[in-house]
Amino acid sequence: MDDGKKALEILRQHYASSGKPRIISLYTELTSLVKSSNELVTDYVVRAETAATVLNSANENVSDSLLIAVVFKGLPESFKPFVFVVTQE
Numbered sequence: 001m002d003d004g005k006k007a008l009e010i011l012r013q014h015y016a017s018s019g020k021p022r023i024i025s026l027y028t029e030l031t032s033l034v035k036s037s038n039e040l041v042t043d044y045v046v047r048a049e050t051a052a053t054v055l056n057s058a059n060e061n062v063s064d065s066l067l068i069a070v071v072f073k074g075l076p077e078s079f080k081p082f083v084f085v086v087t088q089e
Contacts, residue, residue, distance in 0.1 A: 026055050034074040
């Protein structure tokens, strides 16, 4: 039972950590998001928002503009006309 408590504490510290290695890992996760071919756009956007929320919870400010840019970057080629129109306003 004691080993389970230790394991849980290690996991809690890792995922709740706001240390530099964890922050870098979270930013890397966010900026490398790519929509998979069988993934709904909604699910992809939720993944991006979740990654941004975790960073914001660690006192890192992920702006809406950055989040939108990351989402657009990870969309497949077929979305490029949409991205072009939206970004030209």
